Amino acid sequence: MSRGLTGIVLKGYGARDYTLTLLSKREIAPHFVRFRFASAQLFQEITWHPATWLRFWFPDPAGKRRELQRAYTLVAAYPEQGEFEIDVLLHEPPGPATLWFSQAQPGDTIASTFLGSRFRMPQPEPAGFLLIGDACSTPAINNLIVAAQPQTALEVYLESSSPHDAAIPIEAHPQLRLHRIARSSAGSLVAALESRDRSGWYAWGAGEAGTMKLLHKALKDTHGFAKEAIHVQSYWAENHKS
Numbered sequence: 001m002s003r004g005l006t007g008i009v010l011k012g013y014g015a016r017d018y019t020l021t022l023l024s025k026r027e028i029a030p031h032f033v034r035f036r037f038a039s040a041q042l043f044q045e046i047t048w049h050p051a052t053w054l055r056f057w058f059p060d061p062a063g064k065r066r067e068l069q070r071a072y073t074l075v076a077a078y079p080e081q082g083e084f085e086i087d088v089l090l091h092e093p094p095g096p097a098t099l100w101f102s103q104a105q106p107g108d109t110i111a112s113t114f115l116g117s118r119f120r121m122p123q124p125e126p127a128g129f130l131l132i133g134d135a136c137s138t139p140a141i142n143n144l145i146v147a148a149q150p151q152t153a154l155e156v157y158l159e160s161s162s163p164h165d166a167a168i169p170i171e172a173h174p175q176l177r178l179h180r181i182a183r184s185s186a187g188s189l190v191a192a193l194e195s196r197d198r199s200g201w202y203a204w205g206a207g208e209a210g211t212m213k214l215l216h217k218a219l220k221d222t223h224g225f226a227k228e229a230i231h232v233q234s235y236w237a238e239n240h241k242s
């Protein structure tokens, strides 16, 4: 089964493959499902950090002899048991990942590769975290909320494309200020960011590729973040075709 150029590059970097077995699935919002997986080797070789992610290889829905890569965040890890959980947004139109997760049953297996998950919580703790994302980055944002110290200021901007998004649980934090922004264009989330003094803060963002490009520029040019205090990553692309 071919993994294309991506597969060749990952092998070149010595990335390790892991077979994952699905243990259980449960709906946590109408379009958002938690999947628990087991892997005998994964936690013998990697250490979990907030927002750690893994590359999954999905069968081609068109039936071609190839596997397609999509990434998911380990929202919870249980290293002693060799188990972890991911929260999956089931979106429309579905791609290979959404199709696989919609049909998956306990006992099913899927291949995965670990390489490229490099984010670490900034040390020392910043004065505040500005966390920006959408439904599919909620698992990582929830990890960051839990990891932040109780005295650290926390501002979260969540872009929403579906009325169901408000049902996705957000972790609690004593300093949390949550803003929900309806997506009307690639720039609507960035336009909604309030301008104020965020000296000593750290900005973390993940979401749609066009929006993340605008966000990175706005954080530097408009909101005064130094590049060392920014982590922005594209998690998906509007109208993406495999």
Ligand SMILES: Cc1cc2nc3c(=O)[nH]c(=O)nc-3n(C[C@H](O)[C@H](O)[C@H](O)COP(=O)(O)OP(=O)(O)OC[C@H]3O[C@@H](n4cnc5c(N)ncnc54)[C@H](O)[C@@H]3O)c2cc1C
Pocket: 053, 070, 071, 072, 073, 074, 086, 087, 088, 089, 090, 091, 092, 093, 094, 095, 096, 097, 098, 099, 135, 136, 137, 139, 140, 161, 233, 234, 235, 236, 237, 238, 239, 240, 241, 242
């Ligand atoms: C590091 C990283 C971590 C991630 N963690 C998670 C996670 O924990 N949970 C999670 O659900 N997703 C996560 N994602 C996002 C997920 O990998 C993408 O949404 C992926 O494209 C879904 O693949 P697909 O095969 O279902 O759809 P694709 O084949 O990629 O796309 C099919 C169609 O669906 C649209 N689409 C794709 N993704 C989305 C989306 N998120 N929202 C709305 N429309 C979309 C596309 O524009 C296209 O029209 C993560 C991505 C990265 C890079």
